Amino acid sequence: MKAFDDTLNALRHVGQVLLSESYTAPWAIHIPDADKLRQLLALDRRARAVPFHFVRRGSFHLRVSDRDAIMINEGETAILFGGKDHLMYERSTLNAAEFSDIIKDHQRSANQEAGSGTELICGVFVMTQANGNPMFEALPSLLVADLSGKSGGRTLCALGNILASEIETPRMGSSYMIGRLLQMLCAEAIRAHLENGQDHGPNWFNGLRDRKIGGALNLIHTDPAAPVTVPDLARHAGMSGSRFAARFREKLGVSPIRYLASWRMALAAQHLAEGEKTVSQVAEMVGYESLPAFNRAFRRAHGCPPGAWRTLQADKLGQGCAF
Incomplete structure (x- = not known):
């Protein structure tokens, strides 16, 4: 589809992993809104930082601003196109660590323990040309993509597995591979939404x-x-x-x-x-x-x-x- 290909390409999106850790409950992490995240990452002011959270093992609760929390399960990736601040947690929301402190100072949470609990890969998709893009403007504020393969999304499942492998066992060229895999993962998540998602009311995807x-x-x-x-x-x-x-x-x-x-x-x-x-x-x-x-x-x-x-x-x- 020319319209889909055009608008996807026009986003000029790239990906970056910012966090790959395991957390044992109770734990909580607060992620700032898109503008503060852009400033934190020193991105060009016209760029849009879109956070994602991929659950390799376990699960966690996600609360976006004042909305009710939802569960993000093993094999799922939450992509927050809406740009609102949000809280990731398990069991308790108290004493939430700031995402900025974690990635700037490599702060280790008191409840972080390798190989146990909830295993996360978190990062951002950077959209350098999102403004005025009809695809981006029509995307849901929160998109949950299934990378487990249970819903039949074999491409998403394969991308998730290869991404995790490159992060867990770095090889020559892994940083390049991770960037390209994230670019493909974002594109495939949007394509899966077009093919399987539901949008209410007037919408570009409809x-x-x-x-x-x-x-x-x-x-x-x-x-x-x-x-x-x-x-x-x-x-x-x-x-x-x-x-x-x-x-x-x-x-x-x-x-x-x-x-x-x-x-x-x-x-x-x-x-x-x-x-x-x-x-x-x-x-x-x-x-x-x-x-x-x-x-x-x-x-x-x-x-x-x-x-x-x-x-x-x-x-x-x-x-x-x-x-």
Whole structure:
């Protein structure tokens, strides 16, 4: 599916393991929200840090902000796309260790004991181009992926086993392998959600699951610069224009033209951040023959003109756009 491949690739995601330990109850660890985690890891300010927690053995309770706690069982991985702070614990929430202290100072918890209790592999997926990405915006705030193989996800199970092996028995090239495995694990977890998950209400994944609307999305992503119209998309879907537009909005919550415009602006931001094209070249790449029209559209989407926006992206200390 072109739409799925495009948006996944546009995330520019990488993975990093931050913790691989065993804990004996009672224990508790507090993980900060996405902004504080980004600062802790000294990531570029436009990057999004998405924590994950893979249970190799045992289980633990996960409480996200003020929501009720849920159990994360052996073989499951909790991925927190929502970016909220959360608490991992077993038996007690008292005296929770701060994740920042653990990874910065290599602090050993009083209840940490090799080879016993709950065995965890924790880290982050770093999304360098998440803003404006329709896939990322549609993902659930908490996604629990099954790496045990019990639910039939053989690819996720294999990735989990190889990842654990590389961490437990480091070999030449293990750091490279771990990074690539995490990249694949994140992609496979998202693909499994598309194939097996359920999303309520208008949602990008629901649009992609619909054969007719999904086909139209693939057409949009095949050539975002093409002067596509609603009648073009409707003909591709085998529907009347009015029925297609209504069904598209029902599934995604936006009109087809609004979706196309938003995706073009997301692509434009990506090209500008990479810094290899001029503003005029980027405008042409996303379907704008008029540079002033592109500047106006980009400013509506991102709050400032494209040239100024690129300057701010290149400056990690930039705090906003005063235009």
